[in-house]
Amino acid sequence: MATVIDPLSEVLRSVRLTGGIFLDAQFTTPWCVRTNILAEDCAGFLVKPALLIAYHFVIAGGLLLSVDEEPTIEVRAGEIVLLPRNDVHTLASTSGLAPTSARSLIQPSADGGLARVLYGGGGEATHIVCGFLGSEETYNPLIAALPRVLKLDITEGVSRDWVEASVRYAASELTTGKLASSGLMSRLSETLFVEAMRQYSVTLTGQAGGWLKGVADPQIGRALAAIHHNIRSPWSTDSLAREASMSRSAFVDRFTALIGMPPIRYLTNWRLQTAKRRLRETRKTIAQIAEEVGYGSDEAFSRAFKRELGSTPSKWRDQQSVDERPAKR
Incomplete structure (x- = not known):
């Protein structure tokens, strides 16, 4: 079950x-x-x-x-x-x-x-x-x-x-x-x-918007739960549509209308947000973090990270360490 x-x-x-x-x-x-x-x-x-x-x-x-x-x-x-x-x-x-x-x-x-x-x-x-x-x-x-x-x-x-x-x-x-x-x-x-x-x-009623309205939707809510429960899974639009028991086109339309972005954009945002937290809070390698958040290689992860955040994961991590050092008096 x-x-x-x-x-x-x-x-x-x-x-x-x-x-x-x-x-x-x-x-x-x-x-x-x-x-x-x-x-x-x-x-x-x-x-x-x-x-x-x-x-x-x-x-x-x-x-x-x-x-x-x-x-x-x-x-x-x-x-x-x-x-x-x-x-x-x-x-x-x-x-x-x-x-x-x-x-x-x-x-x-x-x-x-x-x-x-x-x-x-x-x-x-x-x-x-x-x-x-x-x-x-x-x-x-x-x-x-x-x-x-x-x-x-x-x-x-x-x-x-x-x-x-x-x-x-x-x-x-x-x-x-x-x-x-x-x-x-x-x-x-x-x-x-x-x-x-x-x-x-x-x-919540039918007037509630954004992510919470997506959660309340029986089908889109299942797709959101799947993403957050298993971020490392190789999700695609088709596989998420199956989680929601919807056709691909109907799923994309409803997800975008409720959440405000297409499913894969949402997935990418959440993966990179999770990656940033792990870069900041752990000393795991870039390759380890890439695998944990669903990227097939550290190269693919680094490309996605730089495209969205303007910096490679390693440079971003180094900058966090610099920013968190106490200022000299």
């Missing part, structure tokens, strides 16, 4: 996110701030973040969050809101207030603990912790398909107790400067993201 592969689980397993909490904020009504995550907020977690997702966990009270023309979202205690595009956004106690730059209010910690914000008019209190999920990868089809704002209620779902306890513990430890390792932050961030994706996938 063939193993049933879930495409969402396959991509979630391959997403590499590192996270952290960088700010403890306490507001009293009335208050309104405007903010987003900067690369400097990720220092110690990511060397060169190419992708950043901001998130806020409301410990007590509540707030309104708005992003440009998007509808305002109310966020209550026990809820986490994620911004997959790291858009500049406004947090407020009520609508109609003029925002202050949150960055101008930050009080750095003197002992290496969590930076703080204490701001507002002295009324009802709201307590939040602000963090990020980040990656040095430039391409991920799942993240590219997400909406600009996602709200997660951690009072629901099987991970509720673990997530809430972990966020509160991490915030407490960071505030006092006790948390020396980023290991908990990474695991917590991954759990938050997976739980958010699970909740969001349940709400």
Whole structure:
């Protein structure tokens, strides 16, 4: 009996996110701030973040969050809101207030603990912790398909107790400067993201677009799962069409309409993204990595890599090592 592969689980397993909490904020009504995550907020977690997702966990009270023309979202205690595009956004106690730059209010910690914000008019209190999920990868089809704002209620779902306890513990430890390792932050961030994706996938309708709509399609979803489950397989348009139980032409048309690119282009993108990660994180040879990501020879792999990224795999790997060296003082 063939193993049933879930495409969402396959991509979630391959997403590499590192996270952290960088700010403890306490507001009293009335208050309104405007903010987003900067690369400097990720220092110690990511060397060169190419992708950043901001998130806020409301410990007590509540707030309104708005992003440009998007509808305002109310966020209550026990809820986490994620911004997959790291858009500049406004947090407020009520609508109609003029925002202050949150960055101008930050009080750095003197002992290496969590930076703080204490701001507002002295009324009802709201307590939040602000963090990020980040990656040095430039391409991920799942993240590219997400909406600009996602709200997660951690009072629901099987991970509720673990997530809430972990966020509160991490915030407490960071505030006092006790948390020396980023290991908990990474695991917590991954759990938050997976739980958010699970909740969001349940709400998808026919209007959802991009990669997530492809996942929801019974036939295209099978092809996506096959790619992510076995990237080294010598996939062709014909073999992927067979996975989807479709004719070649119908498969190409539907895949392109849903995903935004033809099947082989998607396959190439994912292979090269995986190769970049292995070049950066391992000392495997070019030939070994080429085989692992589905290329018949290191020459074919090198040609594809250079065509898409403008550099050979070996030169790209060397450049990553140079970029990650600490700057001389």
